[in-house]
Amino acid sequence: MMTYPFHNSPRCGAKTKRNNGAPCHSPAVRGKQRCRIHGGSKGSGAKHDNTNALKHGQTTQKAKMCRKEIRFQIKNWKDFQKLYDS
Ligand SMILES: [Zn+2]
DSSP: OOOOGGGGSOBOOOBOTTTTTOBOOSBOOTTSSSOTTTTOSTTOSOOTTOOTTOSSOTTSHHHHHHHHHHHHHHHHHHHHHHHHHO
C-alpha cells in the first residue's frame, strides 16, 4: 500500500462515543493535538493567559518557580553555614 504524507501526520487523541472511548485517529489540525471536529478548529480554545479556571494560583508556573527559588536559596544558606561551622 502506498503511504502519503498525511498518513504520518499527528492523529487526534480525543475519546469518542462511537469507538467505546478509543481515540478518534482523524488527522490533527496543524499545530494542535485534536482534529477539526474535537476542538482543533480555528478560533477554538482559550486565549493565552486565560484565568477562567484559576482557583488559587498555587500550582501556576510562576508560583512553582518561586518555591523552587526559595528552596534553592535555603539550601545555599545551609551549605554556607556548614562551611563556617566546620
Ligand atoms: Zn478527533
